[in-house]
Amino acid sequence: xxxxxxxxxxxxxxxxxxxxxxxxxxxxxxxxxxNAEKYKVELYxxxxxxxxxxxxxxxxxxxxxxxxxxxxxxxxxxxPFHPNAMKFFAYDxxxxxxxNWLVFSVGGGTIVEExxxxxxxxxxxxxxxxxxxxxxxxxKKELWEYVFQYEQDDIKEYxxxxxxxxxxxxxxxxxxxGVLPGSIGLKRRAxxxxxxxxxxxxxxxxxxxxxxxTLAVSEENAAGGKVVTAPTCGAxxxxxxxxxxxxxxxxxxxxxIVKALATAGIIGxxxxxxxxxxxxxxxxxxxxGTACAMAAGMATFIMGGTKEQIEYASEMALEHSLGLTCDxxxxxxxxxxxxxxxxxxxxxxxTANYSIYTDGIHSVSFDEVVITMKETGKDMKKEYRxxxxxxxxKYYCPHC
Numbered sequence: 001x002x003x004x005x006x007x008x009x010x011x012x013x014x015x016x017x018x019x020x021x022x023x024x025x026x027x028x029x030x031x032x033x034x035n036a037e038k039y040k041v042e043l044y045x046x047x048x049x050x051x052x053x054x055x056x057x058x059x060x061x062x063x064x065x066x067x068x069x070x071x072x073x074x075x076x077x078x079x080p081f082h083p084n085a086m087k088f089f090a091y092d093x094x095x096x097x098x099x100n101w102l103v104f105s106v107g108g109g110t111i112v113e114e115x116x117x118x119x120x121x122x123x124x125x126x127x128x129x130x131x132x133x134x135x136x137x138x139x140k141k142e143l144w145e146y147v148f149q150y151e152q153d154d155i156k157e158y159x160x161x162x163x164x165x166x167x168x169x170x171x172x173x174x175x176x177x178g179v180l181p182g183s184i185g186l187k188r189r190a191x192x193x194x195x196x197x198x199x200x201x202x203x204x205x206x207x208x209x210x211x212x213x214t215l216a217v218s219e220e221n222a223a224g225g226k227v228v229t230a231p232t233c234g235a236x237x238x239x240x241x242x243x244x245x246x247x248x249x250x251x252x253x254x255x256x257i258v259k260a261l262a263t264a265g266i267i268g269x270x271x272x273x274x275x276x277x278x279x280x281x282x283x284x285x286x287x288x289g290t291a292c293a294m295a296a297g298m299a300t301f302i303m304g305g306t307k308e309q310i311e312y313a314s315e316m317a318l319e320h321s322l323g324l325t326c327d328x329x330x331x332x333x334x335x336x337x338x339x340x341x342x343x344x345x346x347x348x349x350x351t352a353n354y355s356i357y358t359d360g361i362h363s364v365s366f367d368e369v370v371i372t373m374k375e376t377g378k379d380m381k382k383e384y385r386x387x388x389x390x391x392x393x394k395y396y397c398p399h400c
Contacts (some may be wrong), residue, residue, distance in 0.1 A: 001124035001273045003151060004265040008162045009109045011230045013221030014333040017084050017278055017386075018047060019056030021105025025086065026063035028111075031397045033090035033099050040070045045083040046280035047105065048075035049387040053182065053331020055224065078382065081114045083280040102214040107278030107286070108229045122293070124150050124266075127273050129311055129366040132266065136307055143297075143307055144262040159261045160229050160254060166217070166240035169227050173216025180222045182332045190216035206249065207346065211234050214241025214345040218338040231268045231277040234284070234326075234333050235291035237341035239264055242295040242348055246302050256302070264298035267314050267366075273369070275374035279326035280379025280386040288337075289321030289373065294367075295348035300355055308360025315342075315366040316351040322369070322376055326385035327391030336392055 011020040017276065033039075041060050053055055057071045079085035084105040090098040092212075099186050103111050119243070124146075126132045132146055141149070174194045178187045190212050197208030218237035221227045230239040243260060246252065252260070268277070271290045276282040296317035297310045305313070329335040383390025 001127050001269050002121055003123045004147065004155065004262070004269065006110065006121070007108060007229070007265055007268050007272060008159070008261070009166050010162070010226065010259065011109060011229065011233075013224050013227050013233045013236065014022045015054040016105055016109040016229045017105045017280060018051060018056045019059050019224075020086065020109035020229070020233065021111050022047070022056050022086060023063055024109060025088070025103045025105065025111045026060050028214075029088040029090070029101055031063055032101075032114060035092070036090035036098055037046075037093045038068045038070070038091045038095075039064045039095055040072060040089040041045045042074055042087045042089075043077040044085040044087075046386045047084050047086055048073040049389065050100075050328060050331035053328065054333065062135070075387075077102070082278070083382070083385065084278065084332050086278040096153050103388050107276060107281070108231050108272065112253070122371070123271070127270065129267075129270050133307055133311060142259075143266055143301070143310060143321045144259040147262040147266050155262075156258050159258045159265075161171050163254075163257050163261060165226065165228050167244060169217045169220045169225065169236075170213045170240055170244045171216075172225065173220040174212055175253050176219070180219060180334055181224070182330065183335065184330055184332055184334055186222075186334045186338075188219045190219055206245070209248070210241060210245045210345055210349065211342045213244040214238060214342045215338060217241060218341040222332065222334050222338060229273060230264075230286045230294070231290055232279070234279060234337055235287040235341060235344070237338070238291040238295050238345045240290065240350065241341070242299055246299060250302060252302065258301050260298045263301045263310065264294040265299045268294045270319070270366070271370055271373070275370045276377060282374065283324055283380050284326040284340065285321045285324040285373050287326070289318050289324055291323055291341075292344040292348045293318040295345060296355075299349055299352035303352060303356055305352070305356050306360055309355040309358065311366050312358060312360050312362050313351045313355035315362065315364060315369050316354065317348055318366070318373060319364065320347065320351075321371045322373055325380065326386040327384060327393040328386065328388055329393050330397050331388045331393075335396070
């Protein structure tokens with residue numbers, strides 16, 4: 001199982017799979033073909049179907065050179081290894097091919113070659129929640145201590161950098177107004193939500209700020225701003241929105257914030273390892289569902305929950321996200337993505353509060369829900385896996 005550094009990545013939105021992944025791939029290919037005069041990039045499957053709305057062509061042209069790059073869209077071809085496939089070609093002055101490279105953007109900004117293990121390193125020896133909980137109980141440790149046991153010494157500093165990037169995205173987003181980029185014409189709402197929350201009563205203000213902070217990051221992501229994959233750009237608002245709200249409510253120290261992010265991270269890593277965090281592969285349950293589970297476990301930890309209650313909250317959050325489709329209107333990470341982030345943040349806190357009232361004993365394990373989510377994703381029609389061919393994207397597309 002990978003380091004949390006491969007789960008929490010800093011970059012620009014709107015999509016970890018469609019923007020950050022292709023950018024990383026283009027940078028690597030450009031480095032390997034420094035004498036190339038021109039490039040061609042073929043985009044397949046989901047990358048082709050929703051690439052324009054996700055700015056895939058823009059980031060490829062920006063990275064390789066707009067005047068040197070030709071983009072070829074091939075939405076009809078779904079590669080069996082992963083729906084987010086792309087092939088790079090480099091040519092010399094005489095138009096002779098120098099090199100070609102087939103690569104896949106598998107979620108969270110991670111890129112792999114065909115047949116390559118999606119996990120780039122083995123940091124954690126245990127891959128299932130039940131096994132990790134047993135290790136924690138045997139060693140009298142907490143989940144965050146399992147993270148610190150196996151990560152490099154700089155993981156605390158790294159998680160602090162992640163938190164600062166999340167915090168900055170919240171604070172940028174809650175003061176911006178106007179319309180998000182793209183043909184939909186969607187208005188930003190975080191600023192008005194934040195203003196309204198400050199004149200509400202205590203209970204409504206708490207929920208209003210949760211919505212405002214989550215919307216702030218999701219809108220920043222939709223505008224191509226700097227965010228953290230948590231675990232993806234499409235779900236980037238849920239953990240920052242939840243954590244920012246709880247930091248204010250509980251006056252959390254940096255040390256507590258780091259532990260909370262470590263707890264969220266190991267939960268996300270388990271899903272990434274055993275299922276998927278890619279909307280193109282398993283629908284939005286893999287993105288928003290995973291983020292909701294991460295935020296629920298994190299919130300339970302912050303509120304003093306036990307390991308068993310943390311696992312319960314995460315299980316419940318993911319269980320009630322099963323079957324969530326990925327059908328971005330117009331290919332943009334806006335409708336239903338932005339509202340869905342705010343809704344999931346609220347559900348994360350609800351499941352955290354629910355689990356705190358229990359003894360942590362429940363029927364279905366987190367590991368079982370993870371496998372169920374993976375199988376559900378495989379059973380989904382391609383129209384509901386980030387292709388914009390079904391669902392809301394099929395029936396609602398004003399000005400697209």
